[in-house]
Amino acid sequence: MNRSDRLFVCGEVTALRRPPDPAEEYLRALYEQLGGPLHGYALKLTGDPGRAEEIVQETLVRAWRRADLLDTEPAALRAWLFTVARNLVTDQWRAARARPRTVADDAYLEAVAAPGDDALDQAVQRWTVAAALDRLTPEHRAVLVETYYEGRSVAEAAARLGIPQGTVKSRTYYALRALRLALEELGAAQ
Numbered sequence: 001m002n003r004s005d006r007l008f009v010c011g012e013v014t015a016l017r018r019p020p021d022p023a024e025e026y027l028r029a030l031y032e033q034l035g036g037p038l039h040g041y042a043l044k045l046t047g048d049p050g051r052a053e054e055i056v057q058e059t060l061v062r063a064w065r066r067a068d069l070l071d072t073e074p075a076a077l078r079a080w081l082f083t084v085a086r087n088l089v090t091d092q093w094r095a096a097r098a099r100p101r102t103v104a105d106d107a108y109l110e111a112v113a114a115p116g117d118d119a120l121d122q123a124v125q126r127w128t129v130a131a132a133l134d135r136l137t138p139e140h141r142a143v144l145v146e147t148y149y150e151g152r153s154v155a156e157a158a159a160r161l162g163i164p165q166g167t168v169k170s171r172t173y174y175a176l177r178a179l180r181l182a183l184e185e186l187g188a189a190q
Contacts, residue, residue, distance in 0.1 A: 026064070026067050027060055027063070027064045027067075030060060030063055030077075030081075031060060034078060034081055035056060035060075038056050038059060038081060038082065038085055039052055039053065039056050041082055041085060041086075041120050041124070042055035042056055042059075042085050042089065044120050045085075045086065045089045045120075045121075046089055046092075051092070055085050055088050055089060055092075056085070058088055059081055059084045059085045059088060060081075062084055063080075063081060063084070073131070073134075075127055075130060075131045075134070076131035076134075076186060078127060079124060079127040079128040079130075079131045079186060079188070080128075080186050080187050080188075082124040082127070082128075083124060083128055083186065083187050083188050084187060086121065086124060087187075125188075128183065128186055128188045129183075131182075131186060132179055132182035132183045132186055132188070133179070133182075135178075135182040135185075136175060136178050136179060136182065137178075139171060139175075140171060140174065140175035140178055140179075141175070142161060143157060143161065143168055143171040143172050143175055144172065144175045144176070144179065146160055146161060146168075147168070147172055154168050154169060154172075
């Protein structure tokens with residue numbers, strides 16, 4: 001702390017002035033907006049309120065460290081935070097499984113059962129994919145929606161989009177590469 005941060009009265013510190021910290025304000029806003037849902041998700045995955053709080057704290061610390069790199073779009077940011085929380089739980093579960101088991105560890109290992117494919121996990125995956133799809137060009141997004149989400153063949157997609165079949169094939173190839181890159185940027189690709 002430098003001298004400009006303190007008020008001196010007769011040689012004693014009477015009050016502290018601290019300029020607002022943008023990173024701290026960012027973290028506070030993140031916690032206010034997403035702390036509750038993030039804690040609920042972590043609690044669902046861990047089954048332990050204490051561990052869930054640790055997961056939320058570590059997730060927010062990672063967001064704070066990467067604040068300058070994160071996408072500020074709410075859906076993408078939310079998907080990134082939930083993905084980080086899920087990965088932290090998975091890492092804890094794997095670390096617990098890697099240690100030799102002792103009698104005391106049996107109850108702990110039951111409490112940290114591997115996260116399953118529940119509704120919350122699927123919702124986070126949908127948010128992440130939606131955020132990644134939003135980063136694609138309209139042409140790439142359209143061809144992926146037609147071929148993968150609508151289940152149309154190349155010929156059907158070409159007819160619906162009004163483009164040649166070869167274009168559908170090449171756009172699908174490049175769209176999948178762009179989607180993978182977008183997912184990596186969101187921290188979701190394995």
